[in-house]
Amino acid sequence: MAFELTVLGSSSAIPTTSRFPTAQVLNVHERFFLLDCGEGTQIQLRRFSINMSRISHIFISHLHGDHVFGLFGLLSSYNLMGRKADMHIYAHRDFEPTLEHFRKHFGMDMSFDIVFHPFTAVKQMEIYSDKHLTVEIIPLRHSVPVVGFLFREKKMMLNMRREAIEKYALGIKEIRNIKTGLDYITPDGHVIPNAELTLPPYKTRSYAFCTDTLCFSKLNTVLRDVDLLYFEATFSAKDKKLAKLTGHSTSEQAAMLAKQANAGRLLIGHFSTRYKSIAPLLKEARAVFPNTEAVADGDKFSIDPERIESGS
Amino acid sequence: MAFELTVLGSSSAIPTTSRFPTAQVLNVHERFFLLDCGEGTQIQLRRFSINMSRISHIFISHLHGDHVFGLFGLLSSYNLMGRKADMHIYAHRDFEPTLEHFRKHFGMDMSFDIVFHPFTAVKQMEIYSDKHLTVEIIPLRHSVPVVGFLFREKKMMLNMRREAIEKYALGIKEIRNIKTGLDYITPDGHVIPNAELTLPPYKTRSYAFCTDTLCFSKLNTVLRDVDLLYFEATFSAKDKKLAKLTGHSTSEQAAMLAKQANAGRLLIGHFSTRYKSIAPLLKEARAVFPNTEAVADGDKFSIDPERIESGS
Numbered sequence: 353m354a355f356e357l358t359v360l361g362s363s364s365a366i367p368t369t370s371r372f373p374t375a376q377v378l379n380v381h382e383r384f385f386l387l388d389c390g391e392g393t394q395i396q397l398r399r400f401s402i403n404m405s406r407i408s409h410i411f412i413s414h415l416h417g418d419h420v421f422g423l424f425g426l427l428s429s430y431n432l433m434g435r436k437a438d439m440h441i442y443a444h445r446d447f448e449p450t451l452e453h454f455r456k457h458f459g460m461d462m463s464f465d466i467v468f469h470p471f472t473a474v475k476q477m478e479i480y481s482d483k484h485l486t487v488e489i490i491p492l493r494h495s496v497p498v499v500g501f502l503f504r505e506k507k508m509m510l511n512m513r514r515e516a517i518e519k520y521a522l523g524i525k526e527i528r529n530i531k532t533g534l535d536y537i538t539p540d541g542h543v544i545p546n547a548e549l550t551l552p553p554y555k556t557r558s559y560a561f562c563t564d565t566l567c568f569s570k571l572n573t574v575l576r577d578v579d580l581l582y583f584e585a586t587f588s589a590k591d592k593k594l595a596k597l598t599g600h601s602t603s604e605q606a607a608m609l610a611k612q613a614n615a616g617r618l619l620i621g622h623f624s625t626r627y628k629s630i631a632p633l634l635k636e637a638r639a640v641f642p643n644t645e646a647v648a649d650g651d652k653f654s655i656d657p658e659r660i661e662s663g664s
Numbered sequence: 665m666a667f668e669l670t671v672l673g674s675s676s677a678i679p680t681t682s683r684f685p686t687a688q689v690l691n692v693h694e695r696f697f698l699l700d701c702g703e704g705t706q707i708q709l710r711r712f713s714i715n716m717s718r719i720s721h722i723f724i725s726h727l728h729g730d731h732v733f734g735l736f737g738l739l740s741s742y743n744l745m746g747r748k749a750d751m752h753i754y755a756h757r758d759f760e761p762t763l764e765h766f767r768k769h770f771g772m773d774m775s776f777d778i779v780f781h782p783f784t785a786v787k788q789m790e791i792y793s794d795k796h797l798t799v800e801i802i803p804l805r806h807s808v809p810v811v812g813f814l815f816r817e818k819k820m821m822l823n824m825r826r827e828a829i830e831k832y833a834l835g836i837k838e839i840r841n842i843k844t845g846l847d848y849i850t851p852d853g854h855v856i857p858n859a860e861l862t863l864p865p866y867k868t869r870s871y872a873f874c875t876d877t878l879c880f881s882k883l884n885t886v887l888r889d890v891d892l893l894y895f896e897a898t899f900s901a902k903d904k905k906l907a908k909l910t911g912h913s914t915s916e917q918a919a920m921l922a923k924q925a926n927a928g929r930l931l932i933g934h935f936s937t938r939y940k941s942i943a944p945l946l947k948e949a950r951a952v953f954p955n956t957e958a959v960a961d962g963d964k965f966s967i968d969p970e971r972i973e974s975g976s
Contacts, residue, residue, distance in 0.1 A: 365740070365741070365744050366741050366744055366745070367706065367707050367710075367737075367741075368707075368710065369707060369710050369711045372707065373737070391703055391704060391706070391707075391733075391734065391736075391737040392703060392704045392707060394679065394703070395679050395680075395681060395684065395703075395704060398679075398680065398681050399681045415769070415770075416770075417736055417737055417740040417770050418737070418740070421703075421733070421736050421737045421740070422703065424703075424729055424733050425679075425685070425703040425729055425730070425733045428677070428729040428730070428733070429677070429678050429679075432677050432678055433678070446769075449765070449769065450765065450769055453761070453762065453765045457727070457758075457761065457762055458727075458728075458729050
């Protein structure tokens with residue numbers, strides 16, 4: 353039931369000794385999804401004790417080096433470690449020549465297959481779905497095509513109340529039906545409401561990863577009610593013009609977006625190396641949206657499973 | 665007068681949290697030469713306080729990812745920092761398509777020019793020369809074409825003895841001649857031997873960087889009398905068969921080479937991650953060649969300038 357984010361890199365384009373370029377891992381029910389893959393990602397995975405073999409899906413937001421240059425080393429190490437499982441890579445279709453170049457010049461006789469899932473960054477759409485979640489791309493605005501990734505947990509099957517199984521002597525077929533939300537009709541025709549038979553359902557959880565981009569008003573609705581929002585804050589409010597010029601956002605803009613979208617919690621990162629301290633960036637964000645954190649490499653953020661209270 | 669090596673990465677193909685992939689910097693008279701460029705090199709340069717802007721020459725031993733995947737991020741960062749000076753890259757000619765791919769897909773509008781100096785790995789030859797040193801490539805033996813790099817300091821101009829200038833009232837022209845090693849003939853025909861006019865000359869210093877390779881006997885003569893020798897020791901002597909199979913060397917083989925070549929000091933590195941401790945590798949090397957060090961990321965090794973004693 354995990355829903356946990358680990359930040360691997362939180363710098364903007366130029367890394368520092370404490371902040372690597374962008375990469376994150378999202379663990380959803382013990383499936384690990386890699387978001388961007390800046391240089392040094394494989395080292396950070398080891399440093400923060402992520403089991404590398406659990407990753408089978410890599411999502412690349414855009415084709416700037418600080419979001420992708422760690423991919424070649426990571427794939428090479430998987431090969432040296434004898435990986436067998438397919439690796440699925442989701443990226444803009446323009447990434448195909450680079451993947452092909454890597455395969456031809458550095459990836460001969462790979463022990464595993466790379467499955468490429470190209471997309472364009474034109475419209476919001478689902479690009480991945482499994483038992484537990486869906487992933488949508490959200491077109492963003494930068495100097496090259498860029499998307500955000502929106503992870504939404506699917507509604508889970510209901511859990512039975514153990515005492516109900518005994519009380520009504522329920523069989524496998526009835527339990528299966530009840531778990532989908534149906535009421536139970538007893539042999540003598542009584543209707544037992546589903547809520548009496550099952551535990552309150554879990555709230556579904558969501559995470560949005562948005563970097564590198566300008567802030568624009570359409571995002572208020574696209575990101576509506578997201579539980580956890582990572583939004584780039586390359587610049588401080590005082591450097592708003594520079595943010596616009598370079599296709600980036602300020603921490604204040606990120607916070608205004610989180611507020612207007614009614615996000616649960618905001619994470620800011622991708623900080624420009626021009627700021628010796630990011631405390632002022634965090635302060636200006638919290639003035640607008642108090643539930644904000646400035647991420648650091650190695651930080652983990654979890655959303656615990658929470659049952660919907662009866663009556664709500 | 666510096667002649668100093670800084671180790672940036674000392675792991676073999678798979679990095680660890682404490683050992684990055686291969687990269688080193690050699691400072692010769694305040695010119696900085698980058699040797700190989702594994703993933704994370706730009707981070708290590710910052711961590712170990714190397715002034716990145718001083719590097720204008722990058723030498724790549726061979727085209728395996730762990731020796732080259734840091735190059736793209738490094739070049740991108742130079743671009744973001746507004747570098748103007750040419751960057752000279754020396755690598756096997758097969759690297760050209762990769763450089764071209766990088767330029768086309770990730771390096772548009774670079775602020776500086778990349779000058780590529782291709783070589784083949786067929787015979788020993790000089791590929792670089794400046795006022796202070798020459799660099800030769802040495803063909804090595806691995807699964808792909810690979811070379812070692814041999815840095816040799818050039819003989820320096822002699823330094824004048826200050827008292828001689830006054831005693832013989834020497835002019836600029838005479839001093840220039842004496843500094844090249846000529847004797848001085850006084851106006852009345854006396855020959856003053858050069859050794860009376862100048863300080864004893866400095867010994868020239870040399871460094872050889874050899875990875876990834878098998879050990880073979882020809883290297884005993886090629887590396888004859890080198891002052892500082894970095895030689896890969898991916899494996900321990902007990903894994904000698906594996907070393908041969910994978911085109912690598914053991915620490916014992918590296919030490920035997922150092923001994924037979926009469927090297928001044930041996931550095932071993934490029935350790936396989938299979939060894940939890942590299943103490944046994946160092947021990948077996950020192951049993952053969954006592955003046956051996958097992959390098960770690962951040963280690964520095966200097967050769968101090970030393971005057972040739974008179975009479976020697």
